[in-house]
Amino acid sequence: MAEAYIIDAARTFRGLGKAGKGAVSHIHPQRLLGEVFKAVEKRNDLNTSELDDVVVGCSTQMGKQGFCVGRMAVLDAGWDNNASTVTLDRFCGSGITSVNLGAMGIMSGMQDFVVSGGVEMMSYTGTLQPVGNVMTIDAGNLHLRGLHPQPHQGICADVIATLDGITRDDVDGHAEESQKRAQHAIENGHFDKGVIPVHNDDGSVALDREEFPRPGTTRESLGALPAVFSQYMDVPVDETGETFGDLVRRRYPDLEINHIHHAGNSSGVVDGAAAVVLASKEYAESRGLKPRARVVSMATTGGDPTLMLNEPIPAAQLALKKAGMETSDIDLFEINEAFAVVSFKFMRELGLDPSIVNVNGGAMALGHPIAATGSILIGTMLDELERRDLQRGLVTMCTAGGMAPAIIIERV
Numbered sequence: 001m002a003e004a005y006i007i008d009a010a011r012t013f014r015g016l017g018k019a020g021k022g023a024v025s026h027i028h029p030q031r032l033l034g035e036v037f038k039a040v041e042k043r044n045d046l047n048t049s050e051l052d053d054v055v056v057g058c059s060t061q062m063g064k065q066g067f068c069v070g071r072m073a074v075l076d077a078g079w080d081n082n083a084s085t086v087t088l089d090r091f092c093g094s095g096i097t098s099v100n101l102g103a104m105g106i107m108s109g110m111q112d113f114v115v116s117g118g119v120e121m122m123s124y125t126g127t128l129q130p131v132g133n134v135m136t137i138d139a140g141n142l143h144l145r146g147l148h149p150q151p152h153q154g155i156c157a158d159v160i161a162t163l164d165g166i167t168r169d170d171v172d173g174h175a176e177e178s179q180k181r182a183q184h185a186i187e188n189g190h191f192d193k194g195v196i197p198v199h200n201d202d203g204s205v206a207l208d209r210e211e212f213p214r215p216g217t218t219r220e221s222l223g224a225l226p227a228v229f230s231q232y233m234d235v236p237v238d239e240t241g242e243t244f245g246d247l248v249r250r251r252y253p254d255l256e257i258n259h260i261h262h263a264g265n266s267s268g269v270v271d272g273a274a275a276v277v278l279a280s281k282e283y284a285e286s287r288g289l290k291p292r293a294r295v296v297s298m299a300t301t302g303g304d305p306t307l308m309l310n311e312p313i314p315a316a317q318l319a320l321k322k323a324g325m326e327t328s329d330i331d332l333f334e335i336n337e338a339f340a341v342v343s344f345k346f347m348r349e350l351g352l353d354p355s356i357v358n359v360n361g362g363a364m365a366l367g368h369p370i371a372a373t374g375s376i377l378i379g380t381m382l383d384e385l386e387r388r389d390l391q392r393g394l395v396t397m398c399t400a401g402g403m404a405p406a407i408i409i410e411r412v
Helices: 029-044 069-076 094-107 142-147 153-164 168-187 219-223 244-251 281-287 312-323 340-350 370-388
Strands: 004-012 053-057 085-088 113-121 205-207 270-280 293-302 332-335 392-396 403-411
Touching: 004 029, 004 094, 004 281, 004 370, 029 069, 029 113, 029 270, 053 069, 053 094, 053 370, 069 085, 069 113, 085 094, 094 113, 094 270, 094 293, 094 370, 094 403, 113 370, 153 244, 153 340, 168 219, 168 340, 270 281, 270 370, 293 312, 312 332, 312 340, 312 392, 312 403, 332 340, 332 370, 370 392, 370 403
Parallel strands: 053 085, 053 113, 332 392
Antiparallel strands: 004 270, 004 293, 113 270, 293 403, 392 403
């Protein structure tokens, strides 16, 4: 099997994902992703006419993010027309999946040069109305709902915490640590190698810093925040009148949910985009591209769509099995902090030392631009392995519908 090498990775700073308030909320999603494409092209002197494909993740493919946003971003970036593109959706896992698919094309021998990545403008998608006023991810398919009731993800997080005995103090402490690590990473330039500023059309800088983090967050300030997802329990999901609470009770009729998640221990709503440049050994050598890492293994798993958020653990285990490795063979882990319970349970179940997990903070502090986050985390992992002179990292994340992709990379 051919090797798939990571040549480079870059991302935007993450802007506040609120329409009219975030620094990049006025920028078109195609333009935001195009900014990253232009950056990796310039940084690596890429010949975009030789691209075998561009694979882009985008979760809410509606309106400005519809119509194959990846292809439009390639054209907006001024890349060669030969740079064909596909846009995919695996919910939050899209940004890892785009890299995995690009790597698969190279490892199969069918491709030599691929750019992967993702984009999500939550300041825009937050303005969109649910199609047909249906608020569930089953899109109003009542037959599917009968088989697999899928509640609001925040409620799922609280249900998992209740079932697993994870407390409010556990998740607030985890969120406080995420903020501290993110603040330390920003102040000490840990993200500088992989991050790019975003520009307005006139060339002025729109965003050159992380907008979401809240330095100085403490467990006490987090403890003062009210749990928020209990209020969704009585929200009707469609014209049937059924509520999110009803969906939970279909599976857990007698469960008294301990609601512990809130804005401070859940992932932040932000805008962002990222790109990862992949190449075969032969192509990299022939074009003078210096590989920074190789893809060791990949995995994707599916599980219970009602609980929805538990799959990173089996995904990580499967990626390790495919690589013939144990958790002890991995130097650093990145597990997306969609909700505090996800990453907390991941560390607890796999017996991981917290000091090697999300070492620069995670989405509770930095934000989670849905389909871009996976590609962002791969770049963050690569930069941190180099900064610490370590070898291997594993990246994974939960997705809606009860799935999780994972990837292991190794420096070369």
